[in-house]
Amino acid sequence: MKHIIEGKVGPQIKPAAPAASLLLVDEESAGQRLDNFLIRHLKGVPKTHVYRIIRSGEVRINKGRVAADTRVQTGDSVRVPPVRLSERAAEKADAPAPAREFPILFEDDHLLAIAKPSGVAVHGGSGVSFGVIEQLRQARPQARFLELVHRLDRETSGILLLAKKRSALTHLQDQFRDRETGKTYLALATGAWPANKKVIDSALHKYLLPDGERRVKVVDKDHPDAMRAVTLVRVRSGLAPVQLAGLPAFSLLEVTIKTGRTHQIRVHLASSGHAIAGDDKYGDFELNKRLVRQGLKRMFLHAWRLQFKHPASGETLQLELPLPPELQSFIDAQPSPSSSP
Known part of the structure; x- marks a missing residue:
C-alpha cells in the first residue's frame, strides 16, 4: 500500500489544515469491500468512525462518492479524510495481535x-x-x-x-x-x-x-x-x-x-x-x-x-x-x- 498526500500549503499566518490522503489499491486488496479495506488500513480507528466518513461522502474512490459495500479494484485511488487517534489507540494499533490458530x-x-x-x-x-x-x-x-x-x-x-x-x-x-x-x-x-x-x-x-x-x-x-x-x-x-x-x-x-x-x-x-x-x-x-x-x-x-x-x-x-x-x-x-x- 502506498500513501500519497494531497493538498496545498496554506497561508503562513496559520498552520495548514491536515491533508487528506490517498490509498492506492494493490492486487492483494482487489475485490474487498470498501469498509473492510479501510478498517484494515486505518488501524485503531473505530469502525463507527469509518462508516461515518463513508456515509458523509468524505471517502471517495477515483474522486467519486461510494457506499460501504463498494468493492475496490487494483489501481483504485481511495481518498481518506484526516483521522486522528488518541495516543493510547495509536499504541494499540502498533502492537501486533497475538498469533492464534483456530480449529x-x-x-x-x-x-x-x-x-x-x-x-x-x-x-x-x-x-x-x-x-x-x-x-x-x-x-x-x-x-x-x-x-x-x-x-x-x-x-x-x-x-x-x-x-x-x-x-x-x-x-x-x-x-x-x-x-x-x-x-x-x-x-x-x-x-x-x-x-x-x-x-x-x-x-x-x-x-x-x-x-x-x-x-x-x-x-x-x-x-x-x-x-x-x-x-x-x-x-x-x-x-x-x-x-x-x-x-x-x-x-x-x-x-x-x-x-x-x-x-x-x-x-x-x-x-x-x-x-x-x-x-x-x-x-x-x-x-x-x-x-x-x-x-x-x-x-x-x-x-x-x-x-x-x-x-x-x-x-x-x-x-x-x-x-x-x-x-x-x-x-x-x-x-x-x-x-x-
Whole structure:
C-alpha cells in the first residue's frame, strides 16, 4: 500500500489544515469491500468512525462518492479524510495481535473454514484491537493472502470462511452477495415459536445510538433506508419451562438467512416476540441475568451449517459444526416438553 498526500500549503499566518490522503489499491486488496479495506488500513480507528466518513461522502474512490459495500479494484485511488487517534489507540494499533490458530473444518490452497468461538471478533475495530483475521495472519506469516469472506458477530460462534487467494475471495463473496450460499444457524429463542411461522420478510434499518454504537430495527418497507431482509425459521425442538429457576419455555430453531444484513437474525426473532437467549442488545435483560445463573453466559446463536460452491472446482461443499459444549450442556440440562410437570 502506498500513501500519497494531497493538498496545498496554506497561508503562513496559520498552520495548514491536515491533508487528506490517498490509498492506492494493490492486487492483494482487489475485490474487498470498501469498509473492510479501510478498517484494515486505518488501524485503531473505530469502525463507527469509518462508516461515518463513508456515509458523509468524505471517502471517495477515483474522486467519486461510494457506499460501504463498494468493492475496490487494483489501481483504485481511495481518498481518506484526516483521522486522528488518541495516543493510547495509536499504541494499540502498533502492537501486533497475538498469533492464534483456530480449529480447522476445511482447508486447501484456495480457502480456509474455521470454527470461530464466541467472544472473539472477526477483525479489529471499534473497541477491539484485533480479531480472528489479525491473529491468523500473525500465526501464518508465510501466507501471501488471507482475507475474511464474510462476518459473524463477536458473540456468535460457528463456521467462518476465509479466502487464501484473491480470485477465491471474489468468487466466494459473489456467491454470498447473489444469495447462492446456504447459511443456517441454531438459535435458542424465548417462548414457543409458532410452527406455522416459517418466513420473516421484514425490512431492516441500521442506526447509531448517541454513543456511536450500532443498532438495527425493523422498519416499513417504504422507509427511505429500508433494506429487505428474509429469514427462514424451522423449529428443531421445544424446551419446557424450568419452574424452579423461574425460566420460560424456549424453542431451539434452525434459522436460514436469505439476506446477510447486520444483526438480521437477532432483530427478526426479537421483533417477533421471541428474542435470542442471552442477547445483550435485543434480548430480555432480566431473563439474561437469570440465564447466567443457570449456566448460559453468552448469546445462544451458532453458525451451524454453510453450503457453497468451491471457488476453483465448482464442487458443492456443505460444512456443519455441532453446538459448542457450553451451549449443548445448557440444552442437555433442560427438560423436554414431555417431561415437564
